[in-house]
Amino acid sequence: MKDFWKKQAAKWPIVTLAPMDWYGDSAYRQAMKRVAPDIICISEFYSADGLVHSKFLADSVLPHQTMEDPLIIQIFWKNPEMFAKAAKIIEQSKYNIAGIDVNMWCPAKKVVRSGHGSSLLINEDTAFEIIDQLNKATKLPISVKTRLSFDGNQDLLRFWKGLENAWASMMTIHWRTAKQAYTGTADWTNIYELRKHLNIPVIGNGDVTNYDDGIKRMKTTNPNGVDLNWFMIGRCSFWNPWCFLPWEYHPTLTEILEAMEFHAEQLVLTKWERKGSLEIRKHLVQYLSHFPGVKQYRRRLVTTESFENSQAVIDEIRETFKSDLLKRPSLDEIDKEDYDM
Numbered sequence: 126m127k128d129f130w131k132k133q134a135a136k137w138p139i140v141t142l143a144p145m146d147w148y149g150d151s152a153y154r155q156a157m158k159r160v161a162p163d164i165i166c167i168s169e170f171y172s173a174d175g176l177v178h179s180k181f182l183a184d185s186v187l188p189h190q191t192m193e194d195p196l197i198i199q200i201f202w203k204n205p206e207m208f209a210k211a212a213k214i215i216e217q218s219k220y221n222i223a224g225i226d227v228n229m230w231c232p233a234k235k236v237v238r239s240g241h242g243s244s245l246l247i248n249e250d251t252a253f254e255i256i257d258q259l260n261k262a263t264k265l266p267i268s269v270k271t272r273l274s275f276d277g278n279q280d281l282l283r284f285w286k287g288l289e290n291a292w293a294s295m296m297t298i299h300w301r302t303a304k305q306a307y308t309g310t311a312d313w314t315n316i317y318e319l320r321k322h323l324n325i326p327v328i329g330n331g332d333v334t335n336y337d338d339g340i341k342r343m344k345t346t347n348p349n350g351v352d353l354n355w356f357m358i359g360r361c362s363f364w365n366p367w368c369f370l371p372w373e374y375h376p377t378l379t380e381i382l383e384a385m386e387f388h389a390e391q392l393v394l395t396k397w398e399r400k401g402s403l404e405i406r407k408h409l410v411q412y413l414s415h416f417p418g419v420k421q422y423r424r425r426l427v428t429t430e431s432f433e434n435s436q437a438v439i440d441e442i443r444e445t446f447k448s449d450l451l452k453r454p455s456l457d458e459i460d461k462e463d464y465d466m
């Protein structure tokens with residue numbers, strides 16, 4: 126079990142779905158895996174304290190479909206003992222979780238002030254202790270998601286080596302500092318330098334637009350070839366599960382509408398009608414990014430109250446665009462004037 130990530134490394138290239146709060150739930154992961162079955166999904170983050178004290182939380186967020194396997198659950202907190210307790214709950218649950226990822230990434234002020242997330246980049250000893258205690262508590266592999274540094278003033282190699290020495294089995298690094306949050310561009314230039322010193326797999330993250338872009342980054346940053354480095358995609362998957370496929374895959378209108386239907390259906394199945402049909406709004410409108418003349422549909426999708434509502438809008442789009450269903454909206458010209466309303 127502990128060698129999960131090393132074994133995955135033999136299957137290069139590995140692409141991972143970024144952990145994303147408000148996005149990376151079971152329905153989202155299924156929507157991605159339906160199109161790109163080979164990716165590895167990391168869940169949105171859950172509080173270790175929450176998992177320990179709320180059976181309801183554990184029973185809501187750990188269940189998933191077989192198609193999501195192997196599923197990695199990301200947790201955050203600050204003290205090693207709570208992490209260890211949460212790990213036991215995850216491992217002993219009946220939900221077949223493949224690994225635990227520790228959030229040392231989050232730059233939000235309230236998270237940092239409470240000693241969670243990226244503040245662990247400046248509390249190195251606690252960070253190492255967390256990984257050590259987790260490894261003692263569970264047989265599941267422990268990975269870490271972190272940033273280039275907190276504010277550019279940390280000894281990165283000491284931090285990363287320390288995590289490796291505590292038996293972190295994989296590290297994902299978002300190539301921005303916590304201070305930068307999302308500003309500027311992710312600086313990937315150090316990734317090869319880092320790889321030289323680490324024996325565990327390293328995943329690069331930050332601004333990857335699609336599979337081909339990810340491969341290009343691996344090759345240009347590593348003069349000796351691609352080795353064990355992989356990449357992770359986050360925001361570019363919002364409307365586009367096809368970003369995980371090679372050759373810059375451009376979906377047809379039919380494929381997009383089917384993906385929307387599937388995503389909506391899974392969300393109401395996993396979160397029940399009321400919650401699911403409110404949450405699906407933000408996803409559905411994003412799938413329409415490349416459609417011409419869809420203003421009126423977007424307006425209706427952001428106010429949809431039920432699965433039937435959103436299904437009716439999707440059916441109407443299918444009917445309106447029936448002569449363009451095999452076109453690829455991001456490539457082919459769809460005559461805007463025909464549809465502008």
Ligand SMILES: Cc1cc2nc3c(=O)[nH]c(=O)nc-3n(C[C@H](O)[C@H](O)[C@H](O)COP(=O)(O)O)c2cc1C
Binds near residue numbers: 270330332
């Ligand atoms: C809406 C949203 C929620 C996020 N939530 C998390 C999270 O729970 N845990 C985490 O480690 N990173 C989280 N991230 C950061 C992403 O995992 C990723 O590191 C970041 O978006 C950069 O990758 P990208 O440029 O491919 O989007 C979140 C990002 C977004 C946009």
